[in-house]
Amino acid sequence: MTEMSRPIPPEQEGSPFHEPLEEGGFSYKIKKLKSNPNKLVREHQLKPINVDVIDPEEFKNALEHHRRGKRLFETLRERYGLHVPAMDLVVGSYESRQPTMFTVVDRIEGRSLAKLSKELSPGDKEDLGKKLDEFYTGLLLHYRDVCKEGGDYWTDFFNGQLVYGRRHGEDADEVYIVDVDPHFNTHRKDSEETGLKPFEMFSECWGAIHQAEEYFGIRMEKARHTLESALDEIPENEQLDWIVSYIKSQLNFAPPDDSAGYY
Numbered sequence: 001m002t003e004m005s006r007p008i009p010p011e012q013e014g015s016p017f018h019e020p021l022e023e024g025g026f027s028y029k030i031k032k033l034k035s036n037p038n039k040l041v042r043e044h045q046l047k048p049i050n051v052d053v054i055d056p057e058e059f060k061n062a063l064e065h066h067r068r069g070k071r072l073f074e075t076l077r078e079r080y081g082l083h084v085p086a087m088d089l090v091v092g093s094y095e096s097r098q099p100t101m102f103t104v105v106d107r108i109e110g111r112s113l114a115k116l117s118k119e120l121s122p123g124d125k126e127d128l129g130k131k132l133d134e135f136y137t138g139l140l141l142h143y144r145d146v147c148k149e150g151g152d153y154w155t156d157f158f159n160g161q162l163v164y165g166r167r168h169g170e171d172a173d174e175v176y177i178v179d180v181d182p183h184f185n186t187h188r189k190d191s192e193e194t195g196l197k198p199f200e201m202f203s204e205c206w207g208a209i210h211q212a213e214e215y216f217g218i219r220m221e222k223a224r225h226t227l228e229s230a231l232d233e234i235p236e237n238e239q240l241d242w243i244v245s246y247i248k249s250q251l252n253f254a255p256p257d258d259s260a261g262y263y
Contacts, residue, residue, distance in 0.1 A: 016092030038168040042103040069182020072152045080138035083174040108176045110165015117215035129218035135175040136223035144230040146198040153198045156183035159208045206247045
């Protein structure tokens with residue numbers, strides 16, 4: 001095997017953690033480290049499943065994709081104030097002996113919104129509702145800015161990606177994004193693009209806001225106002241007009257007083 005056809009450099013072969021990875025009790029691809037229980041490791045094979053050896057250019061592109069995903073989540077944290085676990089990227093191989101990206105993240109101890117809707121007291125629901133209002137507002141601003149400026153944007157958002165909890169050492173629970181797999185598209189303002197457009201993510205956000213309002217019986221005024229303002233800035237487009245009209249019509253309805261438990 002030539003050096004160019006090697007799946008990974010020889011110094012990166014073997015487990016990069018010098019210890020076995022243990023099952024994390026989550027997804028099959030999320031592991032934990034015995035030496036550091038406050039971290040989780042997400043595995044993602046870099047080699048396509050239908051090839052024996054990854055092409056060097058494909059390997060380079062796969063690495064860059066993960067790096068861009070990391071930068072995107074850092075932008076969500078630093079520019080928009082969203083809570084995202086700290087991330088480190090490590091390239092190596094493990095049981096499969098294939099080139100693998102290991103994303104090491106902070107472990108967040110918390111509960112899903114669906115569970116919390118059935119467990120929290122009315123007062124605690126109100127506190128969480130305020131934090132969710134801020135979270136949705138920041139995420140909406142991310143999509144609004146990408147619509148105007150272009151760039152990478154997160155495409156894998158729904159409420160199931162969120163946990164209300166804390167990292168080791170933190171004193172208060174926050175709304176955390178816990179699925180940090182690099183699912184994103186790139187919006188180029190002056191060209192055609194495939195997949196979800198950032199404009200269409202406003203519909204995903206509205207669905208999440210509406211669901212959370214029904215969970216917790218709280219109207220999220222700041223997020224609603226941000227969404228309405230962002231929709232007003234979308235240029236007229238017959239493919240998008242129905243989305244804009246539908247969401248605006250829904251913004252006029254208030255949420256129920258108590259959690260309906262529909263979801």
